Amino acid sequence: MAEIELLPHNVPSQAELPELVEELTTLNLGPTHPATHGIFQNILKMDGEKIVSGEQTIGYIHRAFEKIAERRPFYQITTLTDRMNYCSSPINNFGWHMTVEKLLQIEVPKRAQYIRVIMMELARISDHLICNSILGVDTGAFSGFLYVMQKREDIYEIYEEVCGARLTTNMGRIGGMERDLSTTAIRKIRDFIKTFPPVLQEFEKLMSRNRIFMDRTINVGGISLERALSYGFTGPNLRAAGLDYDVRVMNPYSSYEDFDFSIPIGQSGDTFDRYNVRIEEMWQSLKIVEQALNNLPEGPYYADAPEYYLPPKKEVYNNMEALIYHFKIVMGEIDAPAGEVYHAVEGGNGELGFYLISDGGRAPYRLHFRRPSFIYYQAYPEMCKGSTLSDAILTMSSLNVIAGELDA
Amino acid sequence: MLSNQEVAEELLGKYGDQVFDFEEPYGLLTLSTTRENIIPVLEFLRDHKSYQVNFLTDLTGVQYPENKGKEFMVVYHMHSFIHNFRIRIKVSIPEADIHIPTATGLFASANWMERETYDFYGILFDGHPNLIRILNIEEMDYFPMRKEYPLEDATREDKIDALFGR
Amino acid sequence: MKEVTIAEAPQGHSGAGFFATSFDEAIGLARSYSLWPLPFATSCCGIEFMATMGAHYDISRFGSERPSFSPRQADLLMVMGTIAKKMAPVVKQVYLQMAEPRWVLAVGACASSGGIFDTYSVLQGIDRIIPVDCYVPGCPPRPEQIIDGLMHIQYLAQNEKLRRRNTDEYQHLLASYNIQ
Numbered sequence: 001m002a003e004i005e006l007l008p009h010n011v012p013s014q015a016e017l018p019e020l021v022e023e024l025t026t027l028n029l030g031p032t033h034p035a036t037h038g039i040f041q042n043i044l045k046m047d048g049e050k051i052v053s054g055e056q057t058i059g060y061i062h063r064a065f066e067k068i069a070e071r072r073p074f075y076q077i078t079t080l081t082d083r084m085n086y087c088s089s090p091i092n093n094f095g096w097h098m099t100v101e102k103l104l105q106i107e108v109p110k111r112a113q114y115i116r117v118i119m120m121e122l123a124r125i126s127d128h129l130i131c132n133s134i135l136g137v138d139t140g141a142f143s144g145f146l147y148v149m150q151k152r153e154d155i156y157e158i159y160e161e162v163c164g165a166r167l168t169t170n171m172g173r174i175g176g177m178e179r180d181l182s183t184t185a186i187r188k189i190r191d192f193i194k195t196f197p198p199v200l201q202e203f204e205k206l207m208s209r210n211r212i213f214m215d216r217t218i219n220v221g222g223i224s225l226e227r228a229l230s231y232g233f234t235g236p237n238l239r240a241a242g243l244d245y246d247v248r249v250m251n252p253y254s255s256y257e258d259f260d261f262s263i264p265i266g267q268s269g270d271t272f273d274r275y276n277v278r279i280e281e282m283w284q285s286l287k288i289v290e291q292a293l294n295n296l297p298e299g300p301y302y303a304d305a306p307e308y309y310l311p312p313k314k315e316v317y318n319n320m321e322a323l324i325y326h327f328k329i330v331m332g333e334i335d336a337p338a339g340e341v342y343h344a345v346e347g348g349n350g351e352l353g354f355y356l357i358s359d360g361g362r363a364p365y366r367l368h369f370r371r372p373s374f375i376y377y378q379a380y381p382e383m384c385k386g387s388t389l390s391d392a393i394l395t396m397s398s399l400n401v402i403a404g405e406l407d408a
Numbered sequence: 409m410l411s412n413q414e415v416a417e418e419l420l421g422k423y424g425d426q427v428f429d430f431e432e433p434y435g436l437l438t439l440s441t442t443r444e445n446i447i448p449v450l451e452f453l454r455d456h457k458s459y460q461v462n463f464l465t466d467l468t469g470v471q472y473p474e475n476k477g478k479e480f481m482v483v484y485h486m487h488s489f490i491h492n493f494r495i496r497i498k499v500s501i502p503e504a505d506i507h508i509p510t511a512t513g514l515f516a517s518a519n520w521m522e523r524e525t526y527d528f529y530g531i532l533f534d535g536h537p538n539l540i541r542i543l544n545i546e547e548m549d550y551f552p553m554r555k556e557y558p559l560e561d562a563t564r565e566d567k568i569d570a571l572f573g574r
Numbered sequence: 575m576k577e578v579t580i581a582e583a584p585q586g587h588s589g590a591g592f593f594a595t596s597f598d599e600a601i602g603l604a605r606s607y608s609l610w611p612l613p614f615a616t617s618c619c620g621i622e623f624m625a626t627m628g629a630h631y632d633i634s635r636f637g638s639e640r641p642s643f644s645p646r647q648a649d650l651l652m653v654m655g656t657i658a659k660k661m662a663p664v665v666k667q668v669y670l671q672m673a674e675p676r677w678v679l680a681v682g683a684c685a686s687s688g689g690i691f692d693t694y695s696v697l698q699g700i701d702r703i704i705p706v707d708c709y710v711p712g713c714p715p716r717p718e719q720i721i722d723g724l725m726h727i728q729y730l731a732q733n734e735k736l737r738r739r740n741t742d743e744y745q746h747l748l749a750s751y752n753i754q
Contacts, residue, residue: 031664032614034643039616039661059543060661061616064693066528067552067559079690086618102434130624149628156625166625167618167714229463232517243489250492340433342466342485342496353466355485368468370485378520404617407543407658544695545660552694560692563702567692 024052027389031060035393037134038403042380049388054381058374062407069367073332074100075174075308077367082168084369085405088127088348090119090159090169095345097172098253099354103341104174106305110297112176113255117292118189119162119171120254120345121285125196126155127348128236128278128285131400135275136207138397139216144206151199154192161185175309176302186293193290200282208279214272221383221395222270231379234372235350237399240277241269247346258295259288271398307334332362349373349400371408373401410459410491412437418459422452429498438496443508446484446499450514453486453495461488461495464511467521469529473555479503480531484511501531510536528553581607598736605649605675606731607637609724612648614668616655619682619714623654631717636724645671650727651704654720656684657697669704670753674739677727680706681720683713705747 030041041057065080072080081092094116101108129152133145156166162185163171163178171178181189207213223233228241238245244263248256264280266273302309306325315322328334338360344353353370377399384392412432419427419439427449429440441449453461466485473479478500486495501508510533511518522533523542530551533539541548550557560567584603586595611633615623626633627641642648645668657665669678680700683689686709688698700706707730710723738744748754 031661032668038620059541059545059658060664061656061658062543062660062695063656063658063691064552064559064695068691068693071559083618086621130621146629149625150630153625153628153630166716167622227516230516232464232515245489250489340438342434342436342494344465351465353485355466355468355483357470366470368466370466374520374524375517378517557694559694561688561694561696561698564688564692564698 022047029389029392031057035138035397037397038401038406040377040401040403040406044389044392046389049390051384051387051389051392054384054392056378056380058377059407061403063404065369065408066367069364071363073334073362074336074364075329076332077364078170078172079168081369082170083404084371084408085127085348085352085373085402086167087130087402088120088123089167090116090123090171091127091345091347092352093170094120094172094254095343095347095352096354097174098345099341099343099356100174100308100336101303102343103336103339103356103358104305104308106175106303106308108176108254108303109300110255111180111299112301112303114292114296115177115181115301116172116254117256117259118181118289119159119169121288121292122155122158122189122192124285124348125282126152127400128282131348131398132207132275132278133203135217135271135394135397136213138393139213141206141210141213144203147199147206148203151192151196154188154195158185158188158192161188173302173309175305176300180301181296189289189293193286193293196286200279204279208276216391217272217275217394217398218270219268220271220387220391221398222268223379223383224269227379227382228269228376231382232375233350233379234376235347236277236281237269237274237376238350239263240266240273242267247344247351251344253343253345256288259291261285261288271394274398335360335362344370347372349402349405350376369408371405373399373405374408377401377406410488410493415459415493415495419449419452423449436494436496438498440498440500443499443501446482446497447509447511447514449497450484450486450511454514459488459493460490461486461493463487463489464515464517464521465494467511467518467525469525469531469553471529471553471555475500477502480506480529482508482525482531506530507532507534509534512536527551530554598734601736602732602734606728609636609638609650609677609727609731610640610642610648611638611650611652611679611724612643612645612668612672613641614651614653614665616653616657616661617684619654619685622714622717623652623681623720626717626720631721633721633724636721636728638724645669646673648672649676649731650724651676651678652681652720652724653678653685653700654681656689656691657700658695659697660695662697662703665700666703675731675734677707677730678704679708679710679723679727681710681723682715683711686711689713703751704753705751 025046027044027046030036031039039060043055045052069077078093081096082089084092129148133148136144159169163169225241244265246263261284264277266277311322316326336358339358341356344351350372355368356364357366359365384395416430426445427439427441431438465487468483470481480501482499484497525531527541527543584595584599680686685700688696708723708726710719712719
């Protein structure tokens with residue numbers, strides 16, 4: 001038998017092995033990704049399923065609001081604010097009207113202020129409903145969305161009753177409201193106050209203590225208060241991080257000081273906290289609507305500002321002075337006083353500011369919108385760094401970035 | 409409650425004639441400073457022990473083409489949550505030398521606001537980590553918010569005056 | 575149980591145990607009731623589309639049960655909202671990725687003509703880059719209007735000749751948009 005020569009077993013040493021290269025994947029999230037709710041792009045560098053870094057591109061629906069505003073008379077700018085945060089357009093519109101009223105120093109009657117509050121709080125509810133229900137959809141719970149969308153339709157019906165439009169609700173005027181609340185509108189709001197709580201409770205039952213939902217959202221996409229302040233967070237996202245800053249309380253406008261409501265805050269600033277803050281804010285908004293409706297003062301619903309508030313049609317046909325004002329307002333031939341105003345309201349996403357410079361002309365010399373989601377969205381790469389892709393989607397939808405507001 | 413007077417005196421004491429044009433339109437303390445001093449002023453307000461004006465609410469640009477030598481202006485709005493105190497700081501810069509130091513070192517939120525201001529007006533923020541256009545397309549070769557450029561889209565052909573009876 | 579309404583049968587010849595019709599008719603019928611829309615929602619009109627999709631208006635009743643977020647499986651591109659010039663190449667790309675037969679519905683004033691945003695940054699109507707089959711006016715249109723637009727597309731799908739997409743006329747149309 002021939003001897004078998006045993007070859008030495010050749011084990012390569014560590015140094016001889018080819019070096020393992022960690023390869024990062026580039027993932028293009030957006031601009032038309034179905035999970036981004038609006039169009040913005042995130043180019044993510046992924047290590048497996050973990051996000052290493054993100055680069056954002058925005059501006060896909062930049063519509064040049066600020067440039068248009070320089071060419072339009074004051075009352076026509078509501079068409080822009082309507083389309084800015086289109087989930088809660090009444091807040092934007094009244095915010096703009098209040099800015100102009102501040103410039104002109106018009107005192108708005110109490111009744112108009114209360115009606116505004118009712119509308120703004122309904123808008124806040126519809127805004128938060130969309131955000132929270134879409135957050136549910138992103139975790140895989142579609143039914144909650146269908147339940148609350150039904151109630152959002154009720155809010156839209158109230159808008160329709162008040163102004164005729166569903167989404168772009170130009171219901172205010174400089175100096176007050178376009179018309180008084182009709183009895184039908186009041187009945188519909190009362191119905192809403194009655195029928196909304198069971199639906200919201202049901203939604204909460206579905207989501208808030210749902211094991212899957214909690215596991216998906218707790219400790220996901222958190223941000224510390226310090227970073228949140230540095231990034232200019234406002235609104236529910238800042239409150240979720242633990243600071244009770246609310247423009248409605250700190251700088252009350254439109255009689256918010258008359259109402260009793262509390263500001264919910266979170267602790268860790270994660271997705272779950274943001275969700276909870278929004279849910280609680282809806283309850284508080286409902287409380288404010290109820291108080292405002294019960295204590296709705298009698299009296300006029302517009303201020304005595306003939307140069308800015310359109311006279312009633314009957315007057316226009318019968319009264320020379322009213323006809324002149326009507327013509328001048330419609331043709332935009334009223335010169336506003338020169339001045340510089342910053343006015344902020346609590347929008348659906350945070351402090352919505354209007355910085356208006358008037359040079360005494362018929363249109364603003366410069367109008368800058370402080371859009372809350374434009375300012376806080378830049379924190380997104382930092383918030384989703386190190387998390388998985390599926391969590392990053394939740395973080396984005398809980399931030400409630402509205403593309404129209406983001407890009408202006 | 410912090411009064412405008414108090415802050416104004418403190419700033420005057422510290423920066424002397426480098427802060428000027430004090431105003432109070434609608435109760436909001438407004439002042440101007442130079443671009444050399446803007447970052448120290450912001451930092452001073454942010455780190456001040458008792459004022460704590462540590463929130464940059466807004467940053468934007470304005471153009472005054474008639475105002476020779478001061479064609480552009482950058483406006484900062486700051487807010488102190490502790491005292492509920494707001495302040496507006498303006499810096500004028502000439503078109504020929506359209507530079508201003510960045511505030512990104514102080515506030516993370518300044519990043520995009522400065523990019524937007526650059527995009528609209530072409531104001532260059534020195535030291536900004538990524539000063540590129542944000543809202544408009546990269547290829548755009550002008551700064552659309554400047555007063556000399558038109559608002560309308562140039563490619564529209566149906567906007568003929570005759571159709572509107574003009 | 576409520577009576578279920580089913581789509582009317584197309585024209586044809588029927589006898590004992592058979593029904594004969596042309597391919598055009600049968601396929602048109604099938605297509606029109608299973609249009610998979612690609613919701614290309616950019617702004618305000620997208621919010622109205624959410625209402626259209628929700629339980630109240632329920633676009634599923636018209637055979638659009640499944641919004642197809644992938645252009646490859648979509649039949650109908652619903653462009654809802656403002657399309658900025660930055661977005662225009664993306665819209666075109668999405669359109670090119672769709673397979674024939676494809677239809678395009680421009681929802682809202684912005685998608686149709688640029689709407690109130692006659693500005694340097696907004697595309698003045700998506701028909702500048704892709705052919706559009708149906709325009710829905712409104713700023714934003716009501717959900718009923720969006721559904722009406724969808725029904726018009728259904729009508730087009732139902733009555734289209736199978737070879738229409740091979741005609742010279744159609745090729746010229748695509749060529750005018752620089753689409754091969």
